[in-house]
Amino acid sequence: MVTQAKNSIGVLTSGGDAPGMNAAVRAVVRTALARGVEVFAIREGYQGMVDGGDQIVPMVWDSVGSILQQGGTVIGTARCAAFRTREGRRQAARNLLKRKIDGLVVIGGDGSLTGADTFRREWPELLAELVERGEITPKVAERHPSLAVVGLVGSIDNDMFGTDMTIGTDTALHRITEALDALGSTAASHQRTFVVEVMGRRCGYLALMGAIAGGADWVLIPESPPDVDNWEETMCRELKAGRDVGRRRDSIVLIAEGAQDRHGQPITSDYVKKVLEERLGEDARVTILGHVQRGGSPSAFDRNLSTMMGYAAVETLLQAQPDSPPQLIGIRGNRIVHSPLMDAVRQTHAVNEAITSNDYETAMALRGGSFKDAFRTLRTMVRAVPHPPKRGQKQLRLAVMHSGGPAPGMNPAVRVAVRLGIDHGHKMLGVQNGFKGLVAGDIQELDWMSVNGWATRGGAELGTNRFTPDGSDYYAIARNLETHQIDGLLIIGGWTGYQSAHELFSRRPNFPAFKLPIVCLPASIDNDLPGSELSIGADTALNNIVQAVDKIKQSAVASQRCFVVEVMGRYCGYLALMSGMATGAERVYLNEEGISLADLQTDLARLVAGFERGRRLALLIRNEYANPLYTTNFLCSLFEEESKELFDVRQAILGHLQQGGDPSPFDRIQATRLATKCIDYLIEQAQETTPAASFIGLQAGQVKFFSLEDLPRMLDTVHRRPKEQWWMELRPIVRLLSQPRPRVG
Ligand code: ADP
Numbered sequence: 001m002v003t004q005a006k007n008s009i010g011v012l013t014s015g016g017d018a019p020g021m022n023a024a025v026r027a028v029v030r031t032a033l034a035r036g037v038e039v040f041a042i043r044e045g046y047q048g049m050v051d052g053g054d055q056i057v058p059m060v061w062d063s064v065g066s067i068l069q070q071g072g073t074v075i076g077t078a079r080c081a082a083f084r085t086r087e088g089r090r091q092a093a094r095n096l097l098k099r100k101i102d103g104l105v106v107i108g109g110d111g112s113l114t115g116a117d118t119f120r121r122e123w124p125e126l127l128a129e130l131v132e133r134g135e136i137t138p139k140v141a142e143r144h145p146s147l148a149v150v151g152l153v154g155s156i157d158n159d160m161f162g163t164d165m166t167i168g169t170d171t172a173l174h175r176i177t178e179a180l181d182a183l184g185s186t187a188a189s190h191q192r193t194f195v196v197e198v199m200g201r202r203c204g205y206l207a208l209m210g211a212i213a214g215g216a217d218w219v220l221i222p223e224s225p226p227d228v229d230n231w232e233e234t235m236c237r238e239l240k241a242g243r244d245v246g247r248r249r250d251s252i253v254l255i256a257e258g259a260q261d262r263h264g265q266p267i268t269s270d271y272v273k274k275v276l277e278e279r280l281g282e283d284a285r286v287t288i289l290g291h292v293q294r295g296g297s298p299s300a301f302d303r304n305l306s307t308m309m310g311y312a313a314v315e316t317l318l319q320a321q322p323d324s325p326p327q328l329i330g331i332r333g334n335r336i337v338h339s340p341l342m343d344a345v346r347q348t349h350a351v352n353e354a355i356t357s358n359d360y361e362t363a364m365a366l367r368g369g370s371f372k373d374a375f376r377t378l379r380t381m382v383r384a385v386p387h388p389p390k391r392g393q394k395q396l397r398l399a400v401m402h403s404g405g406p407a408p409g410m411n412p413a414v415r416v417a418v419r420l421g422i423d424h425g426h427k428m429l430g431v432q433n434g435f436k437g438l439v440a441g442d443i444q445e446l447d448w449m450s451v452n453g454w455a456t457r458g459g460a461e462l463g464t465n466r467f468t469p470d471g472s473d474y475y476a477i478a479r480n481l482e483t484h485q486i487d488g489l490l491i492i493g494g495w496t497g498y499q500s501a502h503e504l505f506s507r508r509p510n511f512p513a514f515k516l517p518i519v520c521l522p523a524s525i526d527n528d529l530p531g532s533e534l535s536i537g538a539d540t541a542l543n544n545i546v547q548a549v550d551k552i553k554q555s556a557v558a559s560q561r562c563f564v565v566e567v568m569g570r571y572c573g574y575l576a577l578m579s580g581m582a583t584g585a586e587r588v589y590l591n592e593e594g595i596s597l598a599d600l601q602t603d604l605a606r607l608v609a610g611f612e613r614g615r616r617l618a619l620l621i622r623n624e625y626a627n628p629l630y631t632t633n634f635l636c637s638l639f640e641e642e643s644k645e646l647f648d649v650r651q652a653i654l655g656h657l658q659q660g661g662d663p664s665p666f667d668r669i670q671a672t673r674l675a676t677k678c679i680d681y682l683i684e685q686a687q688e689t690t691p692a693a694s695f696i697g698l699q700a701g702q703v704k705f706f707s708l709e710d711l712p713r714m715l716d717t718v719h720r721r722p723k724e725q726w727w728m729e730l731r732p733i734v735r736l737l738s739q740p741r742p743r744v745g
Pocket residue numbers: 014015016046078079080081082083084085108109110111112113114115116118
């Protein structure tokens with residue numbers, strides 16, 4: 001038997017598989033090894049624990065190499081009836097003890113986590129029984145008085161409390177939006193209606209967010225059934241009205257598999273199809289997305305979420321006291337959080353019970369504020385025509401424009417702003433081509449249908465550029481604001497938008513026309529805007545980078561090769577660091593840290609050592625402004641020359657592919673959320689005598705507004721990035737997971 005000071009830990013994936021589980025396993029294994037703890041993968045979930053033998057596999061650093069980009073779970077998952085019995089769990093305990101395992105990271109759904117909790121509670125009794133039966137010695141039992149358990153939620157449904165997002169949900173949303181985008185074009189060609197069923201037996205998250213991201217025309221979720229008994233008529237009336245007003249050629253009804261009516265009767269996709277055919281005389285087709293939603297390579301978000309959670313799980317496990325209740329690792333507003341596992345399970349069951357007993361108010365209340373807000377926004381967005389203005393209400397004229405580089409998600413943000421503004425009874429105007437258009441007076445009214453189809457479209461229909469006004473431009477802007485009687489201005493854009501908005505605000509004493517409410521909405525792939533932890537477009541760019549790097553890595557099949565990949569971000573290293581985490585880069589170069597000659601020598605020595613050990617591939621990611629002299633080209637030449645033909649070096653400058661493509665689901669959802677808040681804010685501020693000029697941001701998951709007055713204080717103006725960048729604290733995780741540690745044991 002192996003003797004060692006520390007006990008070992010085990011990691012398993014259980015229940016339904018979810019993309020991102022591999023990244024979690026990788027992080028658990030490597031963090032444990034880096035901390036000098038022996039770690040085992042338990043194959044096929046609890047079944048492997050009950051079976052023991054070679055189902056419990058010791059892991060080394062390279063056991064989890066090249067798995068980040070793989071969907072599913074490489075260590076297998078299963079449902080195991082035996083583990084539901086005491087005998088099964090006793091056998092599982094004995095198998096764990098054979099490897100000195102008394103710490104577990106369980107990655108699964110609420111069932112798997114409940115099972116883990118039972119196992120942990122019974123542990124002392126199970127050990128006593130094993131001693132009694134002579135299967136272990138009392139000494140072994142004494143050495144492992146308790147079992148420490150940490151849970152991570154792997155579930156595409158996002159149906160668990162204690163975390164904003166579960167592992168796999170974001171990827172599932174990618175699959176759903178891809179399917180909706182594809183169906184949208186064929187549906188439009190034939191003027192067809194599609195009924196699309198997505199997963200979610202007790203949770204409408206995928207359906208609701210899928211509908212927002214995919215621009216669906218109707219949604220049915222378990223938590224909030226249609227509030228009238230003749231909902232079929234309402235649905236058909238709205239869909240028909242949408243067609244009648246003109247440009248909408250297709251309709252998509254999105255339905256969660258657990259959708260039901262107010263009396264708890266299931267609403268099936270076939271039933272919806274029948275209703276549409278009978279009442280509208282339309283050709284309706286049903287598409288059940290099924291297991292496609294679970295499949296495919298995990299999104300950048302899921303890889304990083306799982307990596308952060310896996311890392312935190314081991315840290316938590318190593319600090320666990322004998323009486324520590326099992327912990328659930330979750331995420332709240334980009335930060336890893338811990339909560340008692342069984343509290344989260346209980347809350348999750350409370351929603352299920354509320355739905356089963358038709359108590360929908362409680363179900364929606366438990367889902368939380370942003371879920372409710374999203375549902376409310378969606379209900380407005382799907383209207384065929386807006387509510388008419390209220391009698392006697394002041395009709396505001398609100399303008400929307402862009403500024404800065406293109407950011408995927410700009411179009412969805414405009415669509416939401418325009419429709420919500422009109423639905424509140426106001427006139428919405430679009431300024432073409434950013435501040436150039438505002439100077440030139442290129443301003444048109446946008447009606448309800450003018451933004452049809454923008455929910456899914458990349459680029460920026462209104463046009464955007466980095467032009468900033470100067471000198472006499474301000475007179476022209478003031479004149480145009482007055483001529484068009486603009487009562488509020490929404491600027492969806494990046495750095496130049498913020499800068500120019502600040503200029504307008506500062507010039508208020510000289511230009512009374514600038515005393516209108518202004519709000520900037522962060523949209524920049526670089527994620528370099530103050531006040532917001534994430535700007536719209538950054539998630540799409542990150543996914544574009546990750547997909548490109550996956551392909552680049554696959555191209556190196558034969559030789560020993562080092563890739564240096566240059567990514568955008570200007571002076572902000574967000575894209576470089578997060579893509580490095582999601583692709584398993586050995587090294588990430590950031591402007592925030594700079595590059596020194598000593599760094600390069602260390603990196604070279606590591607590369608040489610790695611390739612000498614037999615590694616076939618190395619990946620270095622460099623932010624475009626990491627260092628003005630040590631360019632990507634320079635790095636490649638240096639490593640190539642010094643490699644002494646041990647390995648070759650190739651560069652890949654990803655360029656504009658990072659800014660393009662259709663927005664990711666996250667960017668579409670975030671654009672919707674922020675634009676909703678901005679429109680409410682402009683309307684509210686328009687009532688004030690001195691209206692605010694602000695920028696909106698997301699901080700720790702909360703929406704906040706900051707005065708433009710505070711902009712200079714929050715900026716590192718030399719480097720055009722926020723003074724505080726939350727993601728900098730993730731650097732140690734990237735570093736830890738990228739460099740091999742010595743084998744333990
Ligand atoms: P999920 O974890 O995705 O919710 P299941 O509910 O099917 O999936 O649970 C997966 C496995 O976890 C089960 O097959 C079983 O081995 C174990 N498990 C689930 N619930 C319990 C329980 N109450 N007690 C013991 N084991 C359980």
